[in-house]
Amino acid sequence: xxxxxxxxxxxxxxxxxxRVSCKASGxxxxxxxxxxxxxxxxxxxxxxxxxxxxxxxxxxxQRFQGRVSMTRATSIRTVFMELSGLSxxxxxxxxxxxxxxxxxxxxxxIDYWGQGTLVSVSS
Amino acid sequence: QTVVTQEPSLTVSPxxxxxxxxxSSTGAVTSDSYPNWFQQKPGQAxxxxxxxxxxxxxxxxxxxxxxxxxxxxxxxxxxxxxxxxADYYCLLYHGGPWVFGGGTKLTVL
Numbered sequence: 001x002x003x004x005x006x007x008x009x010x011x012x013x014x015x016x017x018x019r020v021s022c023k024a025s026g027x028x029x030x031x032x033x034x035x036x037x038x039x040x041x042x043x044x045x046x047x048x049x050x051x052x053x054x055x056x057x058x059x060x061x062q063r064f065q066g067r068v069s070m071t072r073a074t075s076i077r078t079v080f081m082e083l084s085g086l087s088x089x090x091x092x093x094x095x096x097x098x099x100x101x102x103x104x105x106x107x108x109x110i111d112y113w114g115q116g117t118l119v120s121v122s123s
Numbered sequence: 124q125t126v127v128t129q130e131p132s133l134t135v136s137p138x139x140x141x142x143x144x145x146x147s148s149t150g151a152v153t154s155d156s157y158p159n160w161f162q163q164k165p166g167q168a169x170x171x172x173x174x175x176x177x178x179x180x181x182x183x184x185x186x187x188x189x190x191x192x193x194x195x196x197x198x199x200x201x202x203x204x205x206x207x208x209a210d211y212y213c214l215l216y217h218g219g220p221w222v223f224g225g226g227t228k229l230t231v232l
Contacts (some may be wrong), residue, residue: 005147035221037223044225044226045161045163045212047222049220059219095168101218106155106216106218107175109159109178111171111174112215113169113171114168115168
């Protein structure tokens with residue numbers, strides 16, 4: 001069955017970087033984009049960007065450009081999201097979610113989500 | 124910066140019908156925005172309900188339906204069940220980036 005399993009919780013100091021992983025199973029890894037979404041405590045969902053695991057191409061939300069990097073390792077069916085220059089405002093649960101790579105970007109469903117990874121930033 | 128607006132909260136009685144909407148600061152929401160709707164309960168990851176405005180996932184209960192209504196994306200729940208109490212988020216495609224709405228807290232009372 002399709003599954004996205006994320007890495008465990010992280011605690012970081014301000015100014016540090018964090019890397020969260022998302023391992024896919026049960027489907028053809030390169031057939032699906034992977035989105036990253038975060039949710040600060042008590043707040044709504046925020047889209048961060050996506051990566052095309054087939055090409056490595058990315059599309060980042062403007063507010064994260066220069067600070068976020070999404071990469072993939074196809075041999076281990078895993079995508080990574082690295083966020084640098086952390087501040088307390090980056091304390092959130094980070095999710096990965098897949099979307100089929102259809103002919104028309106946007107028209108295909110964003111369906112399965114990872115379980116989430118809590119990143120806490122505190123001095 | 125595009126802003127996507129949803130009702131902050133709505134209340135509905137069990138068995139009733141409620142419509143949640145999703146508006147974009149860039150103008151009318153159209154099929155080219157490919158609206159997605161997600162349900163999230165406390166402590167859980169979001170669950171996908173609707174994609175491309177009107178299409179249901181295989182697990183989406185029949186009482187949920189998506190549409191475009193008056194320049195907005197809409198999610199209608201007909202015959203609301205107590206377990207539908209949750210936060211609901213829309214997600215719109217803007218030709219590259221995607222943008223979430225602020226979410227609607229649905230109370231079933």
